[in-house]
Amino acid sequence: MNPSDHDKSCCEVVAAHENITKELLGKMPPEEDLYDLADFFKVFGDSTRVKILYLLLCSEMCVGHIAATLGMTQSAISHQLRFLKQMKLVAAKREGKTIFYSLADAHIESILSQGYEHIKE
Amino acid sequence: MNPSDHDKSCCEVVAAHENITKELLGKMPPEEDLYDLADFFKVFGDSTRVKILYLLLCSEMCVGHIAATLGMTQSAISHQLRFLKQMKLVAAKREGKTIFYSLADAHIESILSQGYEHIKE
DNA sequence: CAAACATATGAGCAATTGCTCATATGTTCA
DNA sequence: TGAACATATGAGCAATTGCTCATATGTTTG
Numbered sequence: 001m002n003p004s005d006h007d008k009s010c011c012e013v014v015a016a017h018e019n020i021t022k023e024l025l026g027k028m029p030p031e032e033d034l035y036d037l038a039d040f041f042k043v044f045g046d047s048t049r050v051k052i053l054y055l056l057l058c059s060e061m062c063v064g065h066i067a068a069t070l071g072m073t074q075s076a077i078s079h080q081l082r083f084l085k086q087m088k089l090v091a092a093k094r095e096g097k098t099i100f101y102s103l104a105d106a107h108i109e110s111i112l113s114q115g116y117e118h119i120k121e
Numbered sequence: 122m123n124p125s126d127h128d129k130s131c132c133e134v135v136a137a138h139e140n141i142t143k144e145l146l147g148k149m150p151p152e153e154d155l156y157d158l159a160d161f162f163k164v165f166g167d168s169t170r171v172k173i174l175y176l177l178l179c180s181e182m183c184v185g186h187i188a189a190t191l192g193m194t195q196s197a198i199s200h201q202l203r204f205l206k207q208m209k210l211v212a213a214k215r216e217g218k219t220i221f222y223s224l225a226d227a228h229i230e231s232i233l234s235q236g237y238e239h240i241k242e
Numbered sequence: 243c244a245a246a247c248a249t250a251t252g253a254g255c256a257a258t259t260g261c262t263c264a265t266a267t268g269t270t271c272a
Numbered sequence: 273t274g275a276a277c278a279t280a281t282g283a284g285c286a287a288t289t290g291c292t293c294a295t296a297t298g299t300t301t302g
Contacts, residue, residue: 021190028175029237036240037233038171044162046260047155054149063279069142076261078280088239097269097278107235112158114228114235116150119157121209167290184249197291199250218248218299243302250297258289267280272273 043087044111048072049080053108056090060102164208165232169193170201174229177211181223 028034043049051070055061061069067077081101084090091104103109149155164170172191176182182190188198202222205211212225224230 024176024179024190027179028172033237033240034171034175035168037236038166038168040236040240041162041165041171042259043166045159045164045166047159048260050155050159050162051149054155055145058145058148064277069145073262074279075263075281078278079260082280088242094269097276099279105239107239111232111235114232115158115161116154118209118226118228119154119161163289169290185247194292195249196251196293199248200290203250215299218246220249245302246300248297248299251295253293253295255292256290259287260285261287262285263283265281265283267278269278270276272275 040087043084043089044115046080048076049084050112052077052080052084053089053103053112056101056103057109057112060093060100062098062100064098066101161208164205164210165236167201169197170205171233173198173201173205174210174224174233177222177224178230178233181214181221183219183221185219187222 029037044053048070052066055066055069063078063081064074066081067074070077081090081092084101085092089103089105089108090101093100093102150158165174169191173187176187176190184199184202185195187202188195191198202211202213205222206213210224210226210229211222214221214223
């Protein structure tokens with residue numbers, strides 16, 4: 001759609017041409033995917049979780065170690081790790097009493113670095 | 122740090138070696154950047170904003186057109202666009218009465234598509 | 243200038259979020 | 273088996289979020 005089409009009255013045109021609307025919506029991913037996508041990015045939208053992901057980028061770590069490093073409660077970290085695990089961003093591996101978490105998705109590093117590029121401008 | 126170091130007692134080791142903690146923190150971006158990064162990703166963590174970004178990926182659009190296409194209030198969209206603009210993800214360009222919004226960052230498309238790859242597995 | 247249109251914005255509210263606190267589960271070792 | 277350790281989890285609460293509603297700002301045209 002060309003912006004110059006809107007010269008007289010933008011939204012009257014919109015109301016008249018619902019076919020254009022449908023065409024645009026057709027080019028987008030299905031509604032449900034967009035919800036899943038937002039939920040996925042919600043994971044990166046909290047600084048505690050971002051910190052955890054950066055730590056796991058260095059090496060796998062146990063819950064207590066993550067909590068100590070970030071200066072936070074074991075409980076708080078455990079809750080966040082559960083969320084990260086549900087979203088399939090981390091994987092858990094038990095070794096005796098302790099449980100090691102590691103990154104479970106190859107996209108994480110590049111997503112983080114692209115976000116980082118954006119804020120550094 | 123090697124996971125096998127934790128064989129006896131993970132978190133006692135952690136408490137004893139704060140230097141390791143500091144070394145890990147040193148490899149991460151500074152605290153403030155991590156907050157900014159989380160704020161940046163927060164933008165993608167809402168389905169309305171994701172939808173807006175996908176629409177603008179097709180072409181620039183005015184507020185009323187976005188609202189009509191998504192079946193949402195002009196006010197709701199305008200609020201979200203203000204947020205997107207603050208985060209420098211979209212740019213506004215006035216043409217008479219109407220204001221056209223367009224994507225303002227080259228990373229958006231690849232960030233969205235990498236997220237999309239993740240949820241499609 | 244007044245009316246019509248497009249967008250922006252402040253206040254308020256329901257829903258969600260991220261933490262804390264207390265407690266439960268699971269593992270090892272004496 | 274019981275004590276110590278590592279982690280998980282449910283309830284509850286303060287803070288944040290995304291919307292609505294009413295209204296303000298800004299632009300064009302008669």
